[in-house]
Amino acid sequence: MGRHPLGGDRSVRLVSGHAVWEVLGPAVAGRTDVVAAVPSVGADADRLLPLGRGCTLVVNASPEALQRGTTDPGVLVRWQRAGVQIHSLATLNATLVLASGTDPFLATGSADAAPRSAPRMFEAALITDLPEVLEDARQAFAALLALAGDPLTGAQLLELENRYATEPAPRPRAATVVPSETRAPVTRDVRPAAERPSVERAAGAAGGAAGTPADAGSGQSPEVELDAQPVELPWPRPRTVYLLGWTGPAPVSERARERLAEWESDLGLRASPGGVPTVEGRFALFPVCITENLGSDRPFGLPVPTGAHVVLVTTPAKSAPRPSAQVESPARVMGSWVDEAAYPRQKYYFLVGRHHAPRRTLRDVNAALQPLGAKASFLQAYMTSDKVQAMLDLWPGAEYDA
Known part of the structure; x- marks a missing residue:
């Protein structure tokens, strides 16, 4: 579970300056219950917003945004391979990050996920865990996702990357262990299925x-003992x-x-x-x-x-x-x-x-x-x-x- 961005007993916090993503990034790391909307995502945006399996992201992946370079298709491919559902809405003009489940919070403000400009742009984000505001955010995301429709497929994202990418995408980082308070951490093995330790x-x-689990005599052991x-x-x-x-x-x-x-x-x-x-x-x-x-x-x-x-x-x-x-x-x-x-x-x-x-x-x-x-x-x-x-x-x- 990521580090909660409010801390202490506060219910509302304003983060401003050059450190917005330094607060939000650790807050979402390792969570599986994040829904985010970011209209501009640059190369390496997944470093600022480390979403993974179970999370949903709405971006502007329209041809116009891809041609302008305000959305980097390579990072969309990496997010999708990490298990993130990617939706596109050309009229998106809001930055929202909503974490549900345990320790929920909402962050909204001006910040784009653009690593190259993040250190020099003055940004601001309001963060809260007020229940009535969280409920409003859930309804906003339901409306956003209804407008966006089905998530983009891996084949669609690869096509966008091939058509609009301006530089080679960096190699994916190694998978991280997602901590859990209720079960042992599990490391996601990103190797092809044929190369993994045998789990039927x-x-x-x-x-x-x-x-x-694999036969004990095979010399291989599964990643986890299932159930x-x-x-x-x-x-x-x-x-x-x-x-x-x-x-x-x-x-x-x-x-x-x-x-x-x-x-x-x-x-x-x-x-x-x-x-x-x-x-x-x-x-x-x-x-x-x-x-x-x-x-x-x-x-x-x-x-x-x-x-x-x-x-x-x-x-x-x-x-x-x-x-x-x-x-x-x-x-x-x-x-x-x-x-x-x-x-x-x-x-x-x-x-x-x-x-x-x-x-x-x-x-x-x-x-x-x-x-x-x-x-x-x-x-x-x-x-x-x-x-x-x-x-x-x-x-x-x-x-x-x-």
Whole structure:
């Protein structure tokens, strides 16, 4: 977890001068719950803003910004390879950094992530952890991400780098250990899968047994011992909830299986072979696959940002869900990935959740929201505290971090 930028008992702080990123950089380092919007990112911007797996970034990657050099495509490629979801919005003109989960904070101000100008520009950033301001920021990011649409793929970013890069991108830095208060630190191995110590690839949601450690006699040892004991992870209380339709466990492509195995290694969790958590109160990692709706302006439905929570609704293929459709207790989105090689394309959300009784249906969700003048919808995010609480109350046994 990064160093909190407020310190002490302050709820608001103004950082100014030449040291804005010297405060914000360490504050986000190692976190997996950061959503940021930065309209200008120069070469080596990832040194100022060290985002990694589980984080989301909105930038201006329009042709005009790339041609002007206000956005460096090489750094976008490196961020994406580090596990950051990159979105582009040509009309972006705000710098916002929001960290959720444990020790949340918001930073907003004038600073661009431009290392060459940072030492000579006088910048300012207001930093706060006031709950009402954090809620406003979450709603602002939900609107930003809805405008930006799906994240840029690795292939798209490489194409931008090849077309607009003005200098060779520096070699990626070695992966860092992400500290955690609740489990042993895990080092992300960035080598190709074939060169890593043997950890059997996860078989996916319905493709067979989950990954197992290498044979002890092979002379190789896995990076982590997967799920040998119940794993405890930071489990923030949901602040934004989406309803996400799915058809249930489905075969996972080999390419997606490799990414699932990376998440297993990072989190120390086995992928749930049943597709959703089945053991009461115990964490499980599982993928949800959304097949592209060809010809739609939102081919994968409403985009769900990293860090948000989803309530899965069992939905028959190509038809509306029934009132009796089963719904699962909230799961947290750790990241997403689009399989560009599939046709139609497939978008995978990698979720972590815990099973909680009782079993609920879509009818229960509607009954909980109706007194608030709302109803179940796949086309909106539920961000107000009363609607989120109404859904959380469906699973009274669920426990979250403060």
